[in-house]
Amino acid sequence: MTATNPASRPSLLTWLDMIQARPGMYLGAHPPHYGAMLDRLESWIVGYSEAIRTHQIRDPGIELYWSFWQFLEKRLGRSMEQGTIPTIRLISGSDAEAWETYWRLLAEFRTSAGAG
Numbered sequence: 001m002t003a004t005n006p007a008s009r010p011s012l013l014t015w016l017d018m019i020q021a022r023p024g025m026y027l028g029a030h031p032p033h034y035g036a037m038l039d040r041l042e043s044w045i046v047g048y049s050e051a052i053r054t055h056q057i058r059d060p061g062i063e064l065y066w067s068f069w070q071f072l073e074k075r076l077g078r079s080m081e082q083g084t085i086p087t088i089r090l091i092s093g094s095d096a097e098a099w100e101t102y103w104r105l106l107a108e109f110r111t112s113a114g115a116g
Contacts, residue, residue, distance in 0.1 A: 011061025012048060013115060019044070020103055034095035038102070042085040064115055071109045 010018075015026075019041065024030030027040040045065075052059050069080040072087070080087050085102060092098035 009057075009059075011059050012045070012052075012065050013061035013110070015048065015061075016045075016106065032096070034099045037099060038085055038089060038095055041102075042083065061115075064110075064113055067113070068106065068109050071112065072105060075105065075108070 019026040023037050023041075027037055027044065029036035029040055031037075049062060051057075052062055069084055072084055073080050076087070076091065078087065078091075082090070085098075088102050088105070089095065089098040092101050
């Protein structure tokens, strides 16, 4: 695989795995700064999504991620109109809990979608 081969490019889900493992490296914030981590994660996802759209790059991971909000609406029984991360923050007792909840729910979603 080469860098020009689309299959060799990391997808959004791959990037999210790397961010979860090393948030300080990718987001410039780390525990105990969970509020900043969540804000930057949300901005990172939006920026990545816009770059993919602008450059017309196909990313199956982002295509799958776009249905994460539907999973959350069913799983949490509430609207995601404010966005996934803001809604998870609303239902969590703290930003630290929201950080953990986001990753737990994303893992559940990926398992249910067969994207392990």
